Amino acid sequence: MTSDHILYLVIAASWMQSVAAVASAYSKTMIRLRIASTIANFLGVVVGATSGNIAVLSRHLVLFPLDLIRLREMRKLVASVKRAADGELKVEWLKPFMHPCSVKAGAVLFRKGEEADRAYMLIEGEIELSEMGIGLRPGTLFGEMALFTEEGVRTATARALADCRLLSISYEEFEQLYFQNPQFGLYLVRLIVRRLHANTQQLEALASPRTTEDVRA
Numbered sequence: 275m276t277s278d279h280i281l282y283l284v285i286a287a288s289w290m291q292s293v294a295a296v297a298s299a300y301s302k303t304m305i306r307l308r309i310a311s312t313i314a315n316f317l318g319v320v321v322g323a324t325s326g327n328i329a330v331l332s333r334h335l336v337l338f339p340l341d342l343i344r345l346r347e348m349r350k351l352v353a354s355v356k357r358a359a360d361g362e363l364k365v366e367w368l369k370p371f372m373h374p375c376s377v378k379a380g381a382v383l384f385r386k387g388e389e390a391d392r393a394y395m396l397i398e399g400e401i402e403l404s405e406m407g408i409g410l411r412p413g414t415l416f417g418e419m420a421l422f423t424e425e426g427v428r429t430a431t432a433r434a435l436a437d438c439r440l441l442s443i444s445y446e447e448f449e450q451l452y453f454q455n456p457q458f459g460l461y462l463v464r465l466i467v468r469r470l471h472a473n474t475q476q477l478e479a480l481a482s483p484r485t486t487e488d489v490r491a
Contacts, residue, residue, distance in 0.1 A: 290317050308345040372441035383432040390420030390428050392444045399438030404431040421445050
């Protein structure tokens with residue numbers, strides 16, 4: 275390849291890199307932004323390698339794999355949430371974004387009416403929603419409802435019936451995930467609605483025997 279060909283290649287790659295950078299700035303979703311940024315950094319590697327600019331080459335050699343990793347994580351996240359929404363009512367996809375914590379038996383995790391700032395997933399133990407008389411099983415996401423209410427307060431009291439291991443995620447982190455991708459938000463809302471429906475059915479099942487006894491009395 276002649277020096278003229280290399281020069282043309284550098285110029286073309288530079289222009290395409292600029293277009294990709296502008297496209298990433300105008301992207302309205304995180305996945306599109308990451309795709310555009312990945313392309314821009316790949317072209318930056320080409321420009322740096324063909325022009326002999328070590329500084330440019332080094333910068334884009336670092337940024338290119340980072341963008342690929344973030345793009346892969348976001349795609350996996352959206353795919354996992356979609357599978358969860360289309361299949362069983364599980365939220366395993368949320369675990370990598372949560373933080374471990376624990377409570378002792380008898381401890382109150384939060385009370386009804388308190389200001390809410392985080393959601394939880396029960397990993398081990400048993401949690402009771404006192405006002406509803408509902409026991410939560412390991413793998414259950416709870417405490418996220420206040421994020422979708424105007425008041426932003428707890429709708430029930432959560433009490434540990436045994437020593438519990440949990441994972442938690444702040445509402446700020448929840449919102450970041452929610453707004454990073456519209457698809458993620460849509461599937462998340464579907465999951466929340468399905469869980470509300472499941473809670474309603476459980477409450478109706480608990481109330482039915484009492485109603486029958488009242489009628490007999």
